[in-house]
Amino acid sequence: MTAFxxxxxxxxxxxxxxxxxxxxxxxxxxCAVSKAQTAQAIRAAFEAGQTVFGENYLQEAxxxxxxxxxxxxxxxxxxxxxxxxxxxxxxxFDWVHSVDRLKIAQRLSDARPPELAPLNICLQxxxxxxxxxxxxxxxELLELALNIKQLPxxxxxxxxxxxxxxxxxxxxxxxxxQVRALFEQLNHHGLQLDTLSMGMxxxxxxxxxxxxxxxxxxAAIFGVRPPKPQPDSVTEGN
Ligand SMILES: *Cc1c(COP(=O)(O)O)cnc(C)c1O
Numbered sequence: 001m002t003a004f005x006x007x008x009x010x011x012x013x014x015x016x017x018x019x020x021x022x023x024x025x026x027x028x029x030x031c032a033v034s035k036a037q038t039a040q041a042i043r044a045a046f047e048a049g050q051t052v053f054g055e056n057y058l059q060e061a062x063x064x065x066x067x068x069x070x071x072x073x074x075x076x077x078x079x080x081x082x083x084x085x086x087x088x089x090x091x092x093f094d095w096v097h098s099v100d101r102l103k104i105a106q107r108l109s110d111a112r113p114p115e116l117a118p119l120n121i122c123l124q125x126x127x128x129x130x131x132x133x134x135x136x137x138x139x140e141l142l143e144l145a146l147n148i149k150q151l152p153x154x155x156x157x158x159x160x161x162x163x164x165x166x167x168x169x170x171x172x173x174x175x176x177x178q179v180r181a182l183f184e185q186l187n188h189h190g191l192q193l194d195t196l197s198m199g200m201x202x203x204x205x206x207x208x209x210x211x212x213x214x215x216x217x218x219a220a221i222f223g224v225r226p227p228k229p230q231p232d233s234v235t236e237g238n
Pocket of ligand 1: 033035056078079162200201202216217218219220
């Protein structure tokens with residue numbers, strides 16, 4: 001048994017406790033966020049039964065994927081996307097959660113190898129409407145979703161949000177409720193979305209209370225991260 005397996009068991013228990021407590025009918029997938037973790041750490045978590053992993057930095061992810069080819073992992077890209085990185089993202093991931101512009105979606109669709117299943121997409125929404133944060137605003141969302149729905153090599157699955165961090169449960173829940181409302185609006189327009197990607201180590205029970213179907217958890221599984229690596233833009237140019 002590794003420390004990760006204890007943490008994974010504990011998180012699994014907390015997810016099921018939250019589902020019961022808030023009468024959440026949806027199933028909840030745990031995406032283990034492995035940014036800044038080594039390939040060995042990912043392998044240990046995989047051997048403990050975790051199969052879904054999320055990465056933020058392309059180059060770091062590709063290096064680790066090459067070392068983990070023997071593991072049947074579903075890779076989710078959850079970091080900011082530069083338009084010159086869409087080709088490797090479209091080739092090496094199963095899901096992308098951080099799409100907030102049509103141009104990026106078009107490039108991902110064009111670059112998705114046709115022999116692979118369509119790339120699963122979540123649109124990142126910005127509910128706090130802070131100019132500094134990425135994500136589409138509520139007003140832009142419907143048009144963006146309808147356009148992305150037409151792209152041949154993408155499968156639009158849902159919404160992703162990273163609300164402003166806060167410690168108050170009810171405030172966390174208020175923010176997730178706004179994301180859920182946008183999700184329901186899109187479904188009223190016939191978009192057939194099935195994925196609400198929201199909730200991190202500090203707020204996932206509140207996200208589950210508001211309908212999260214996928215929680216993205218890093219620190220609570222792997223421990224507090226070492227300092228952030230250089231973003232791709234610094235090391236590789238834009
Ligand atoms: C780092 C990160 C997470 C995980 O955050 P923790 O607080 O470590 O659980 C989830 N989603 C995104 C987009 C992230 O960048």
